[in-house]
Ligand SMILES: [Zn+2]
């Protein structure tokens with residue numbers, strides 16, 4: 432509701448790579464260059480508002496956090512079990528979205544990300560649906576929707 436207000440910040444400088452997505456520029460981690468694109472490439476796939484949530488959530492874009500998350504959970508979707516490599520072959524190898532479970536509104540200044548507790552691998556479809564509500568659905572809530580449709 433209204434423009435975002437900044438409560439505080441940690442004075443810390445880090446090197447980023449400027450990356451153009453559509454007509455906007457973003458500071459990207461560079462290593463996982465595809466990560467930023469996969470979150471904001473098709474904002475029309477997300478409901479209004481959700482795209483804003485996704486595009487400001489830097490935790491989902493952190494290459495290091497992502498690596499620790501998938502090292503623990505693997506590359507299959509935690510909601511529906513979709514495995515990009517199993518379906519698309521080699522081009523789908525190691526492709527998965529990483530969803531940040533903690534709502535942005537609950538993140539405090541001193542928040543330290545736990546890649547295993549706070550991040551969860553999900554396929555692009557489940558990730559889009561998770562962000563259709565605000566706050567986002569939990570993995571368990573979305574799983575319940577899946578069961579109903581079967
Ligand atoms: Zn899925």
Ligand SMILES: [Zn+2]
Nearest residue numbers: 491529530531
């Ligand atoms: Zn997400």
